[in-house]
Amino acid sequence: MSKALPANLEQIEVNLKKLTNQRTRSSLLGIAILILVFFSGTLVSLEANAGSFGRGIANFFNYPRDLFIDTFEMGWKYWPRVVKYIPELITTLNIALFSTSIGFVLAVIFAIFSSRNLIRNKRVIQFTKFFMDVTRSFPTLIIAMVFLYLMGKSSLPAVIAITIHTAGALGKLFTEAIENCDGKPIEGLSSVGATWTQKIRFSVLPQVLPLFLSYGILRLEINVRESTILGFVGAGGIGEMLAALIQWNYGADVLACMFLLVGTIIALDYLSAYWRHNLIGVNQ
Amino acid sequence: MSSSLAIERDNIRKLFPDTFNQARKSRIKGQIIFFLILIYLIIGFFTLDVVDIPKKWKPQNAAMFVLDTYAHKDHVTMKWENPDDIKIAFEGNYRSVYGRDNLDKSIPEWFYKNSDNIGNVIEFNNEGKAILYKDRVEIVNFPKYERDFTIKLNTNGKPYVVGSENLAKDDLKGFRITENRVEFRPTLHERVQVYPKKVEIHRYSIGWKYFWFDFSSPLEPYSFFEALGLTFSKERVVPEMSNLKLFLTEIKDNEAFMHGRVWWAMLETIVMAVLGTMFATVMALPLSFLAAYNVTPIKALRFTLRRLFDTLRGIDFLIWSLIFLRAFGPGPFTGIFAIGFTDTGTLGKLYSEAIENTEKKQQEGVQSTGASKFLQHRFGIIPQILPIFVSQSLYYLESNTRGAVIIGAMGAGGIGLQFLGALGTGNDFENVAYMAILVLAVVIFMDRLSAWLRRILIGTDQLIVR
Numbered sequence: 001m002s003k004a005l006p007a008n009l010e011q012i013e014v015n016l017k018k019l020t021n022q023r024t025r026s027s028l029l030g031i032a033i034l035i036l037v038f039f040s041g042t043l044v045s046l047e048a049n050a051g052s053f054g055r056g057i058a059n060f061f062n063y064p065r066d067l068f069i070d071t072f073e074m075g076w077k078y079w080p081r082v083v084k085y086i087p088e089l090i091t092t093l094n095i096a097l098f099s100t101s102i103g104f105v106l107a108v109i110f111a112i113f114s115s116r117n118l119i120r121n122k123r124v125i126q127f128t129k130f131f132m133d134v135t136r137s138f139p140t141l142i143i144a145m146v147f148l149y150l151m152g153k154s155s156l157p158a159v160i161a162i163t164i165h166t167a168g169a170l171g172k173l174f175t176e177a178i179e180n181c182d183g184k185p186i187e188g189l190s191s192v193g194a195t196w197t198q199k200i201r202f203s204v205l206p207q208v209l210p211l212f213l214s215y216g217i218l219r220l221e222i223n224v225r226e227s228t229i230l231g232f233v234g235a236g237g238i239g240e241m242l243a244a245l246i247q248w249n250y251g252a253d254v255l256a257c258m259f260l261l262v263g264t265i266i267a268l269d270y271l272s273a274y275w276r277h278n279l280i281g282v283n284q
Numbered sequence: 285m286s287s288s289l290a291i292e293r294d295n296i297r298k299l300f301p302d303t304f305n306q307a308r309k310s311r312i313k314g315q316i317i318f319f320l321i322l323i324y325l326i327i328g329f330f331t332l333d334v335v336d337i338p339k340k341w342k343p344q345n346a347a348m349f350v351l352d353t354y355a356h357k358d359h360v361t362m363k364w365e366n367p368d369d370i371k372i373a374f375e376g377n378y379r380s381v382y383g384r385d386n387l388d389k390s391i392p393e394w395f396y397k398n399s400d401n402i403g404n405v406i407e408f409n410n411e412g413k414a415i416l417y418k419d420r421v422e423i424v425n426f427p428k429y430e431r432d433f434t435i436k437l438n439t440n441g442k443p444y445v446v447g448s449e450n451l452a453k454d455d456l457k458g459f460r461i462t463e464n465r466v467e468f469r470p471t472l473h474e475r476v477q478v479y480p481k482k483v484e485i486h487r488y489s490i491g492w493k494y495f496w497f498d499f500s501s502p503l504e505p506y507s508f509f510e511a512l513g514l515t516f517s518k519e520r521v522v523p524e525m526s527n528l529k530l531f532l533t534e535i536k537d538n539e540a541f542m543h544g545r546v547w548w549a550m551l552e553t554i555v556m557a558v559l560g561t562m563f564a565t566v567m568a569l570p571l572s573f574l575a576a577y578n579v580t581p582i583k584a585l586r587f588t589l590r591r592l593f594d595t596l597r598g599i600d601f602l603i604w605s606l607i608f609l610r611a612f613g614p615g616p617f618t619g620i621f622a623i624g625f626t627d628t629g630t631l632g633k634l635y636s637e638a639i640e641n642t643e644k645k646q647q648e649g650v651q652s653t654g655a656s657k658f659l660q661h662r663f664g665i666i667p668q669i670l671p672i673f674v675s676q677s678l679y680y681l682e683s684n685t686r687g688a689v690i691i692g693a694m695g696a697g698g699i700g701l702q703f704l705g706a707l708g709t710g711n712d713f714e715n716v717a718y719m720a721i722l723v724l725a726v727v728i729f730m731d732r733l734s735a736w737l738r739r740i741l742i743g744t745d746q747l748i749v750r
Binding site: 037044045060062095101134142149150152233261269 | 337548551552595602612617620697704727
């Protein structure tokens with residue numbers, strides 16, 4: 001068949017074949033790398049793990065089963081237990097909400113100072129971006145542990161850690177939002193002689209505020225999880241309670257805390273999806 | 285001019301009353317929300333004891349912590365009952381004593397051992413000196429101090445500063461005198477403490493000493509690059525093994541910084557993050573197809589899978605890791621499965637939404653050629669969503685690295701647990717700083733790696749949502 005084709009079409013076919021081969025080769029290379037990573041990772045895990053993999057799989061349901069058995073033994077007396085831990089849950093939520101709010105404000109300030117369309121000075125932008133990279137990259141746990149060591153047990157280290165991380169993480173997203181916003185309104189305000197603050201207030205802010213709030217709500221959801229985890233290392237709230245209960249082996253109470261947590265997270269998940277849908281019209 | 289503008293504005297306001305009212309309404313709504321948030325912040329301020337920060341914040345502790353992260357110190361100890369036996373130890377560790385017979389470790393050059401009438405001299409980095417005699421300690425030549433001091437024991441065996449009763453409080457700055465101790469600490473880097481039984485001097489220098497080779501290592505006299513150069517020479521430093529092997533084992537088994545253990549722990553953490561993300565991706569891929577309405581017609585199946593994703597995600601990785609910790613014991617498997625289970629939920633939801641948002645035209649185009657359902661999905665949907673899949677998975681790889689550190693600290697091992705251990709000892713803050721920097725570097729590296737992979741695989745390093 002190819003004989004009947006004119007020369008240039010043959011050339012096309014040759015090129016196509018070349019391209020296809022190239023794609024196949026790079027796909028195969030990618031898959032080979034993935035398999036290599038998988039096997040070497042598994043080897044490391046097998047070497048480093050304390051228990052064996054097979055026994056772990058077999059024991060997987062033991063702990064949840066023990067928890068449920070403990071719970072069913074209690075019968076109707078169980079529900080007061082669940083209610084008992086609600087104040088702890090509120091502490092955790094309080095930590096998350098407060099530090100998200102403060103971090104949100106800091107992030108807005110950082111974002112303004114790292115957006116190319118608002119700041120002309122390259123040094124300032126680079127410095128702010130680097131600063132946000134650093135604050136964002138530290139796991140909250142590490143910051144919280146250091147402050148816990150320095151300040152003693154309280155909720156404050158968690159607030160500080162989450163605030164720092166939130167400022168960096170939101171700051172990056174906010175910067176992208178500001179840099180992608182429409183430049184026309186800024187030009188319009190410039191043409192009537194608006195000052196820098198006026199330009200931000202009346203042209204940038206109205207454009208980005210819904211997006212900011214949407215990201216903030218998403219962060220709040222993440223921060224509730226974070227503050228629970230920080231509670232685990234001693235920052236108070238339901239996390240700290242859960243850690244203690246696990247150590248004392250109070251199965252029913254452990255399950256009560258877990259229920260509260262999972263319920264809260266799922267509720268927040270739906271709530272934040274709903275809010276964000278209202279704000280910007282999409283789920284993500 | 286302005287009055288004519290005002291008339292114009294009034295006219296417009298009369299013409300479009302609804303628009304103006306709406307604007308005012310939304311402005312008032314915004315103000316109310318703003319005040320509610322303000323009130324909450326004030327409440328939060330008090331319920332979370334933010335006002336207590338100045339009370340809880342101990343500048344002394346923080347300064348010591350920071351000092352220890354970038355400096356090291358040598359302890360010089362003299363017991364009054366045996367003044368000839370002066371011990372100089374790195375960080376006060378009994379295993380790192382200078383000038384001990386069995387070690388070829390000479391006395392550091394800032395210490396001058398003299399006969400008693402001249403005294404043993406310790407020279408600090410700021411050229412100040414502490415001189416140890418049999419019956420007294422002299423502090424001489426400190427910058428910003430006009431006079432020298434002598435500390436002695438009184439007849440009751442308690443330390444005191446000679447002539448302190450004639451000195452003003454300002455002349456004694458840097459001193460802290462209690463009944464059983466006289467402490468002189470002009471800056472954070474010099475510290476002389478005199479007790480009824482002994483004298484202890486801390487001499488700080490900046491830097492991480494013994495970072496590559498520890499105190500008792502045969503390679504300690506050499507710098508890192510000198511030692512690296514030695515690996516090419518045939519002359520063996522120790523007869524038992526080749527220089528290269530010695531070089532590597534000495535770094536690996538460094539007692540102070542424990543490079544071997546720390547790097548292995550770091551590897552465990554990375555493995556948790558990478559394999560966890562891979563596990564989640566592999567699980568979420570088929571499930572997300574089954575949960576998308578344009579692929580699966582069965583509503584019950586879609587509903588079940590959606591709720592499964594919600595549950596997996598809702599049971600946070602904290603709880604997953606608690607369950608897996610009981611099953612697998614401490615180790616990477618706990619982390620892999622905790623991350624994998626949580627992210628199967630997250631990625632499953634994101635993927636299935638992406639599939640539902642694909643362009644229908646392409647699938648129809650494939651369908652028009654008479655292709656089977658499977659081929660329609662393969663060539664109609666997958667090419668559209670592949671960039672989103674890759675982008676999302678790589679994005680989660682970075683955040684999972686941070687997650688893996690946290691799971692490790694809760695008992696699954698890895699760098700998180702090492703960090704907790706170093707912080708718990710209360711004095712190895714240089715290790716704490718080392719590990720914090722390492723974690724920071726690895727997280728930033730993973731961030732850059734995933735951005736780079738996104739760029740070469742799908743052409744943009746921004747997160748694609750749809």
